[in-house]
Amino acid sequence: MATLKKKKNQPVVCFPAEIEKEKQTGKLYGYFVEDTNYYNVTALADDGNKRIAEIGEVCADKPTESSADKLTGYYENGVLQFVDSEGVACKKEPYSLKLDIFSRNTGILESDIMLKTGAMLIGCGSVGSLAALELAKAGVGRFLLIDNDILGYHNICRHQCGIYDVGKYKTEAVKERILQINPTAKVVTQNMIVQEVSLSVFDEFCNKDTIVIGGADNREGDLYANQIAKEVGMPLISIGCWERAFAGEIFYCLPDGMPDYSDFMWAIGDTSGRATQNRKFYTNEEDLARAAFEPGISADIDFVTIIAVKLVLDILNRNNPNHTPRLLGHLSQYTLVCNTNNPKIGGDNAEIFSYPLQVTTSIEVPYAPKEEVQFLKVQ
Numbered sequence: 001m002a003t004l005k006k007k008k009n010q011p012v013v014c015f016p017a018e019i020e021k022e023k024q025t026g027k028l029y030g031y032f033v034e035d036t037n038y039y040n041v042t043a044l045a046d047d048g049n050k051r052i053a054e055i056g057e058v059c060a061d062k063p064t065e066s067s068a069d070k071l072t073g074y075y076e077n078g079v080l081q082f083v084d085s086e087g088v089a090c091k092k093e094p095y096s097l098k099l100d101i102f103s104r105n106t107g108i109l110e111s112d113i114m115l116k117t118g119a120m121l122i123g124c125g126s127v128g129s130l131a132a133l134e135l136a137k138a139g140v141g142r143f144l145l146i147d148n149d150i151l152g153y154h155n156i157c158r159h160q161c162g163i164y165d166v167g168k169y170k171t172e173a174v175k176e177r178i179l180q181i182n183p184t185a186k187v188v189t190q191n192m193i194v195q196e197v198s199l200s201v202f203d204e205f206c207n208k209d210t211i212v213i214g215g216a217d218n219r220e221g222d223l224y225a226n227q228i229a230k231e232v233g234m235p236l237i238s239i240g241c242w243e244r245a246f247a248g249e250i251f252y253c254l255p256d257g258m259p260d261y262s263d264f265m266w267a268i269g270d271t272s273g274r275a276t277q278n279r280k281f282y283t284n285e286e287d288l289a290r291a292a293f294e295p296g297i298s299a300d301i302d303f304v305t306i307i308a309v310k311l312v313l314d315i316l317n318r319n320n321p322n323h324t325p326r327l328l329g330h331l332s333q334y335t336l337v338c339n340t341n342n343p344k345i346g347g348d349n350a351e352i353f354s355y356p357l358q359v360t361t362s363i364e365v366p367y368a369p370k371e372e373v374q375f376l377k378v379q
Helices: 017-021 097-101 126-138 170-181 199-205 219-232 261-268 283-292 298-316 343-352 370-376
Strands: 012-016 026-033 038-043 053-059 071-076 079-083 091-095 118-122 142-146 186-190 210-214 236-241 247-253 334-338
Touching: 012 017, 017 079, 017 091, 026 071, 038 053, 118 126, 118 199, 118 219, 126 142, 126 170, 126 236, 126 298, 142 170, 142 199, 170 186, 186 199, 210 219, 210 298, 219 236, 219 261, 236 261, 236 298, 247 261, 247 298, 247 343, 298 334
Parallel strands: 012 038, 012 091, 053 071, 118 142, 118 210, 142 186, 210 236
Antiparallel strands: 026 038, 026 053, 071 079, 236 247, 247 334
16 A cells, blocks of 8 residues: 655754845754754854754855755855755755844843843852853853863753753753753853862953852851952842752842841851852762762752742842833842641651742841851851
């Protein structure tokens, strides 16, 4: 019995609008989806992204024959045309970052402002990876990713990256995901703890339109970053989960007129339930260390992180008169977020919350005595 052959869709080429606008020529990089006959052009140069490959070329004039297995572009009377490897004319779908990728943000976030803002992330694990990708979707244009950890299979159930990223530094895996959202974003990676990063990196990246986001497994990194934030005049936000993520905490400070992270550290002392993982263990102690550290499930970690991301967006737009704040001015400087108040999950500490999904709005952070703050400074 004869089998009906499925008719192929007309080939479609999705490409950056500036290629045609600026009459650019050169090799095209991206990927081809055979099932839909769809070419997605993401760049005119090889940026080292292993997820894309050379899929064609744009020439100044129409070539005499089609290029085998390649997409061909050319200009005819100043208009860019595309044909596939069989010489079939392609439908054009030009795109621009502002009009297409961030179009749904219009009226809520202003792309021109957001693309100039930056985020310095201390830690690219379950908290940092989600914060980075949400900020990329919101239009943040610059990222400094700092983490010395490598993605493993035990991370996948809580991380924004997956199996094909295992073995990569978390910074590099998150960088690839950011560039899939905004290929023009500037992403700098440092595969080390924040205390080891050269000060010249901070000098080059940081400015007053940048926010420091502490999402590592310990407070020492946030305390060190606090000093950098103060010197530059940047806001800082610290995000952490308590044991098994039954609850989480968010602390933020603006450059002027607020207690900073060193004040916060003095105020809480040892009362916080924030879980800490010590990565400074020997190889044969690794399983024991992981067993003692229970970060919780992704849904609980993400709930805490998303509230913090909303606050970050308000902070980055605090000087924009057209921005309507969601949380800034409503949440207190130190906010606790409860996922569950069931002691079976959170232990005795869970009972401080009145109900699940409670978000506190009344905790105030005092200034620490000057001699105490000086003692807390990381040398």
